[in-house]
Amino acid sequence: MSFRRAARAVTAYYDRLLVPSGITVNQYSLLINLSRAAPCSAASLSHAMGLERTTLVRNLKPLMGAGMIRDLAEEGERDRKLTLTPAGAKTLKTAQALWKKAQAGLKKQLGRENCAKLMNAAAQLEKI
Amino acid sequence: MSFRRAARAVTAYYDRLLVPSGITVNQYSLLINLSRAAPCSAASLSHAMGLERTTLVRNLKPLMGAGMIRDLAEEGERDRKLTLTPAGAKTLKTAQALWKKAQAGLKKQLGRENCAKLMNAAAQLEKI
DNA sequence: TGCCATTTCGTGCATATACACGAATGTAGC
DNA sequence: GCTACATTCGTGTATATGCACGAAATGGCA
Numbered sequence: 001m002s003f004r005r006a007a008r009a010v011t012a013y014y015d016r017l018l019v020p021s022g023i024t025v026n027q028y029s030l031l032i033n034l035s036r037a038a039p040c041s042a043a044s045l046s047h048a049m050g051l052e053r054t055t056l057v058r059n060l061k062p063l064m065g066a067g068m069i070r071d072l073a074e075e076g077e078r079d080r081k082l083t084l085t086p087a088g089a090k091t092l093k094t095a096q097a098l099w100k101k102a103q104a105g106l107k108k109q110l111g112r113e114n115c116a117k118l119m120n121a122a123a124q125l126e127k128i
Numbered sequence: 129m130s131f132r133r134a135a136r137a138v139t140a141y142y143d144r145l146l147v148p149s150g151i152t153v154n155q156y157s158l159l160i161n162l163s164r165a166a167p168c169s170a171a172s173l174s175h176a177m178g179l180e181r182t183t184l185v186r187n188l189k190p191l192m193g194a195g196m197i198r199d200l201a202e203e204g205e206r207d208r209k210l211t212l213t214p215a216g217a218k219t220l221k222t223a224q225a226l227w228k229k230a231q232a233g234l235k236k237q238l239g240r241e242n243c244a245k246l247m248n249a250a251a252q253l254e255k256i
Numbered sequence: 257t258g259c260c261a262t263t264t265c266g267t268g269c270a271t272a273t274a275c276a277c278g279a280a281t282g283t284a285g286c
Numbered sequence: 287g288c289t290a291c292a293t294t295c296g297t298g299t300a301t302a303t304g305c306a307c308g309a310a311a312t313g314g315c316a
Contacts, residue, residue, distance in 0.1 A: 004154075005178050006250035007135035008273075013256045026132075026302070043264055050133050052304045057266065059302070078264055078311040110252060118249045121242055122134035128141045128237060136303075154272070171294055180274050185296065187272070206281040206294055 010106070017102040021095035023063075028099055030059055031068065031084065031092045039072055039081040050126060063088070138234070145230040149223035151191075156227055158187055159196065159212065159220045167200055167209040178254060191216070 014025035023031070033049050034040070040048075046056040060082070063069045068088030072081040084092065107115045142153035151159070161177050162168070168176075174184040188210070191197045196216030200209040212220065235243045 002247065002250045002254065003138055004135055004157075006253040007132055008178075009254045009256050010131055012274090024301080029132075041264070042266095050137075053264085054266075054305080055303050062301075076311080080265080106256070109256060110249060114245070114249055114252075117242070117245055119130065121238060121246045122130045124238060124242075125134040126130065126137045128137055128234070140304085152271080169294070170296095181294085182275080182296075183273050190271075204281080208295080 013106070014099065014102050017105075018095055018098050021091060021098055023091060023095055025099070026059065027063055028092070028095045030056070030063065031088060032096070034069065034082060035084055035089070035092060038083040041079040042082065045082060068092075141234070142227065142230050145233075146223055146226050149219060149226055151196075151219060151223055153227070154187065155191055156220070156223045158184070158191065159216060160224070162197065162210060163212055163217070163220060166211040169207040170210065173210060196220075 011025060014028075018025055018028060021028075029049065034045060037045055037048055042057055042060070043053055046053040049056065051059075060069060064071075066087075068085055068091055070083055070085050072083055073079060110118065139153055142156075146153055146156060149156075157177070158173075162173060165173055165176055170185055170188070171181055174181040177184065179187075188197060192199070194215075195213055196219055198211055198213050200211055201207060238246065
């Protein structure tokens with residue numbers, strides 16, 4: 001499917017521009033979603049991101065290892081309380097600027113109208 | 129990014145409809161590309177698919193394990209000569225019918241025009 | 257208080273993706 | 287024939303994705 005190939009290409013494009021921030025576009029997406037939902041459980045974050053919960057659990061690992069995300073929940077508590085650390089917030093801020101540049105470049109490439117239509121189609125496709 | 133979420137949703141949709149064939153849409157893509165290029169090396173197939181060579185090498189494994197793909201190259205030869213086995217061709221045929229149904233359903237969902245524009249945008253995005 | 261259903265969680269397994277690296281084969285020029 | 291370069295290959299490592307499974311905590315109800 002050409003759609004999947006396009007998704008790979010777009011991911012690679014964002015990743016390339018995000019290199020200076022030290023995170024991937026996937027991790028960027030996780031951080032920005034967490035910044036809006038924190039403190040939150042893994043289940044609720046995965047729901048907000050439309051991502052399988054166990055996938056999210058694993059995607060957290062490198063970011064927690066890098067000290068960008070912390071879990072404020074006490075020992076033995078069921079729900080996790082995931083939050084950004086100051087380091088995570090700083091990285092996110094750096095990445096956000098780069099992401100905006102990437103987004104602008106993509107819009108320019110596709111044309112504003114095509115880009116809007118693409119976003120629209122993507123929103124529809126998520127519900128298939 | 130909503131685009132990647134959409135790609136995941138689309139993949140899941142195709143995979144769901146392809147279940148009776150026993151392969152995923154990713155493996156379907158590999159088989160159909162191989163059916164057009166066989167006999168061919170891993171490098172040339174990966175190029176035809178716009179896929180990283182080592183990714184393709186690994187994606188071949190389950191299909192070779194299932195006896196759908198065979199390598200006709202002699203021992204010690206540098207280039208592989210990948211081909212579909214009869215079993216692989218049979219699976220592909222089954223999957224192809226299911227894939228067409230899925231494609232038609234998606235077109236119906238999006239509308240013919242939106243679908244065409246999406247394809248167009250995807251083709252552009254692959255070159256970013 | 258005690259039991260059961262619900263919710264949340266993490267890991268094992270399988271697949272997908274790509275970079276870095278080095279091994280082996282093939283080719284061109286001498 | 288030999289050397290240097292190009293091509294092809296596979297694996298180690300890291301990340302991403304989701305299903306199946308079972309463990310643990312929580313909440314509701316008798």
